[in-house]
Amino acid sequence: MPSSTTTDVTTPPDSMPCPDEEPAPPVHHRLARSWPQYRWWKPLLGLVLSAVIYAVGGFVLMVAVLLSLLIRDPDAEFPATLDVYDPWGFTLIFGTVALMLPALLLGFRLAGCRPVGLLSSVAGRLRWTMMARCLVPAVVAAAGMAAVSAWAQLGEGGARQMGLQVPWPMLLLALVLVPMQAAAEEYIFRGALMQTLGAWLKHPGWAILLPVPLFVLGHDYDLPGQLAIAVFALGTAWITWRTGGLEAAIALHVVNNLAVSLLGFGGIGDLAATEVGWPVALADAAAVAAFVLWVEQRIVRARTVSPASRAGSLDSPGRPGGR
Numbered sequence: 001m002p003s004s005t006t007t008d009v010t011t012p013p014d015s016m017p018c019p020d021e022e023p024a025p026p027v028h029h030r031l032a033r034s035w036p037q038y039r040w041w042k043p044l045l046g047l048v049l050s051a052v053i054y055a056v057g058g059f060v061l062m063v064a065v066l067l068s069l070l071i072r073d074p075d076a077e078f079p080a081t082l083d084v085y086d087p088w089g090f091t092l093i094f095g096t097v098a099l100m101l102p103a104l105l106l107g108f109r110l111a112g113c114r115p116v117g118l119l120s121s122v123a124g125r126l127r128w129t130m131m132a133r134c135l136v137p138a139v140v141a142a143a144g145m146a147a148v149s150a151w152a153q154l155g156e157g158g159a160r161q162m163g164l165q166v167p168w169p170m171l172l173l174a175l176v177l178v179p180m181q182a183a184a185e186e187y188i189f190r191g192a193l194m195q196t197l198g199a200w201l202k203h204p205g206w207a208i209l210l211p212v213p214l215f216v217l218g219h220d221y222d223l224p225g226q227l228a229i230a231v232f233a234l235g236t237a238w239i240t241w242r243t244g245g246l247e248a249a250i251a252l253h254v255v256n257n258l259a260v261s262l263l264g265f266g267g268i269g270d271l272a273a274t275e276v277g278w279p280v281a282l283a284d285a286a287a288v289a290a291f292v293l294w295v296e297q298r299i300v301r302a303r304t305v306s307p308a309s310r311a312g313s314l315d316s317p318g319r320p321g322g323r
Helices: 028-034 042-072 087-098 100-110 128-155 169-200 204-209 212-217 223-243 247-265 278-300 307-314
Strands: none
Touching (some): 028 169, 087 100, 100 169, 128 278, 169 204, 169 212, 169 223, 169 247, 204 223, 212 223, 247 278
């Protein structure tokens, strides 16, 4: 285990600063070691406290939703009643994942993993300009994935009846919950887990690869779908490391999940489907690869030389912010 008193700036050998240059900030996966009160066990404690807070909050949310359903329909049978096309079912399914985000931030704060903003990026906060730059390519990538998915569903007769399948307020509900759900997954897998592993293991490969199986297991798809999820996890972890933060990954994840939800609401595709098929899986993998390539060419390589200095140049770290 690393020393409890060492602060590692993790600058690659080929990018060591000259004596008259400012040292590069830490790369994303090693940011935990930048905490003023870093100890090797603090990231693990943060994850444990986050899990406890999430369990309590998730239980409260589940009870509230189920009671609401029971009041509306005393003869309801659970969990068959929890339909993703029903506002209550949608709230429970997406809301329980979205709840991970405040639970994670609070758990890490209580564990003394401060500033908590370092979970977002090397700047100690979300860099909104960076995220905005990634939205257009994310929309293009998600549109490609959605088009192939719609074509496959319509071709196989798997689409629901065309037209809005949900009450219109669910569109507003999706605009609130889906971005929170997608961001929560990024903060967990490309934020907390990457930085926990990076606090102990210096090489970025460990932080990029080890969370992938956990992310895959959290999605219930067939083999092609699971492989596409693995490619997504690898792609988002890579660009998180390369850009020094979660912004690009969050942009892609939010836009993709919103596109899938809106297609499902419109009867093109099934939000509850678990069979993806090879054409859709390959299209998803290609879209993720194209997005990663765009980020590499237009943001990362266009800026500067190394991953560490590149991450710092994308947005000046200044004084790390906290939440």
